Amino acid sequence: MRALVIGEVNASGMKPTSASLVSAALKAAGSVDLLLLGQAPKAQEAAKVLSGVEKVFVNPDSGENILTESLSKAVVALVKEQGYSHVFFEASSMGKSVMPRVAALLDVAPLSDVTAVLDAQTYVRPIFAGSIDVTLKDEEPVVVASVRATAFDPCGNDGNAEIVVNKPFPETMKTRKVSFEAVKTDRPALQSARIVVAGGRGLEDEEGFKKLAQLADRLGAAIGATRAVVDMGLCPNDWQVGQTGKIIAPDLYIAIGISGAMQHIAGIKDAKVVVAINNDPEAAIFEVADYGLVMDAKAGIEALLKELSN
Ligand SMILES: Cc1cc2nc3c(=O)[nH]c(=O)nc-3n(C[C@H](O)[C@H](O)[C@H](O)COP(=O)(O)OP(=O)(O)OC[C@H]3O[C@@H](n4cnc5c(N)ncnc54)[C@H](O)[C@@H]3O)c2cc1C
Structure with missing residues (x-):
């Protein structure tokens, strides 16, 4: 079993939640690689040392220029090329947008908001606004899931992954980026604030x-x-x-x-x-x-x- 984790970056580097996604992926698969989205200071260095990660795919495109449509196609191409059994996204705005597209392109059912991984096919996720936790089996050939990073402890930092430069993301015919406005704030990010x-x-x-x-x-x-x-x-x-x-x-x-x-x-x-x-x-x-x-x-x-x- 091989898992691909999609690691997001923000203005200050790799999002710390990527380490929690790696922990979740290690519970499902024996081997974990990470696709780092975009450029950010020290993001590659932070990804390289994530414990248990074997390869970090980096991309020439900068994060803010990555379109959902082209990212979905790039992930699917990587899954087919490398033969991954699992693809884990963060249950973030980006993950919620790309994860179902990847599942559709692979013709598998998506699995959202995973809060526990029991084994390669068995997952826990909340339903009815979190009132009930349901345990379910995902028997698709590729498990395509979004994961709640807050439900998993981050992995360690004693890894030494190989850095692999990925192909540029494919052009999309119907969508183009017009502008990008990052929210600037000195306050900590809501999802990782103590x-x-x-x-x-x-x-x-x-x-x-x-x-x-x-x-x-x-x-x-x-x-x-x-x-x-x-x-x-x-x-x-x-x-x-x-x-x-x-x-x-x-x-x-x-x-x-x-x-x-x-x-x-x-x-x-x-x-x-x-x-x-x-x-x-x-x-x-x-x-x-x-x-x-x-x-x-x-x-x-x-x-x-x-x-x-x-
Ligand atoms: C499908 C769906 C999804 C939703 N998703 C979300 C979601 O993601 N997040 C979310 O937050 N809501 C969500 N909601 C809305 C949710 O149901 C509530 O309406 C909302 O959370 C209420 O917000 P509130 O507590 O600010 O307002 P209110 O329910 O109006 O509560 C205001 C509170 O302030 C108190 N209060 C009033 N005056 C004072 C005062 N002077 N000093 C101190 N206390 C005072 C009152 O006693 C009251 O308890 C969703 C609803 C639906 C139907």
């Missing part, structure tokens, strides 16, 4: 979110949000946490003015410590919180900021 402070409708307005940003910056935290406030236009949609947003597993999650709807909770199930501030003592968020403050959201942030400045 601390996340998140706001919901209880923060009420822009002023509430300004206060939330102050708290995030004071704690070195990323900012998350509910779908309700994203829909209200109070924050960008890449802050959304939950079933249809990002799935996160920070050490500390501070939920402020958030009711705790099941679709939101689906995104924070693996958070280690949950703190909630809400003025309704009956709010569902208190059922999953380790610590709760029944008080006004903005006043709660002020109190925390005061405490942190002492």
Whole structure:
């Protein structure tokens, strides 16, 4: 059995989640290679030392120029050429877009949101917004899956993979990149941040979110949000946490003015410590919180900021 892991990069290098994907792949296959997407500082060096990885395929194209359609074709070509039995993507925006296309081109059923690998064919994934975990067998000739990186510990860093320069990605006839705008922020990335402070409708307005940003910056935290406030236009949609947003597993999650709807909770199930501030003592968020403050959201942030400045 041979697995191909698709490793994403961001502005600062290889995404740390790639190491978790390698851990998942090693549970399914005896041999693991990695296709590194795009160029980033030190990404190749970081990929080369991932424990258990035999080959790292690097690409002449830069990450921001890679189109979903051409990437799908390139992955399929590599799978056919190398005879992989498994292809693992991260359950990220990119993975969610490319993984089903690769499965369709290989004529196999895709497997999404894997949270545990029991053996080469047996996987666990959540259904019904995370209320139930289902164990299933994937008997396709190639297992094409997206993996929740937060569910796996990263592999070690004592490997020495061979670096192989891959062919340029194929041109696509119907799609071309017009522009690319990277979101620039000094805050940690939401999916890998150790601390996340998140706001919901209880923060009420822009002023509430300004206060939330102050708290995030004071704690070195990323900012998350509910779908309700994203829909209200109070924050960008890449802050959304939950079933249809990002799935996160920070050490500390501070939920402020958030009711705790099941679709939101689906995104924070693996958070280690949950703190909630809400003025309704009956709010569902208190059922999953380790610590709760029944008080006004903005006043709660002020109190925390005061405490942190002492
Ligand atoms: C298919 C589907 C997918 C969805 N996916 C997602 C998803 O990915 N992520 C997501 O978040 N939601 C998602 N939702 C929406 C979800 O069901 C909830 O509507 C949403 O999470 C509620 O957001 P909220 O907690 O900000 O707002 P509300 O539910 O309105 O809660 C606001 C909370 O703030 C409290 N509050 C009000 N005023 C104050 C105050 N002054 N001080 C303190 N507390 C106050 C209230 O007591 C209340 O508990 C989805 C829904 C559907 C149907």
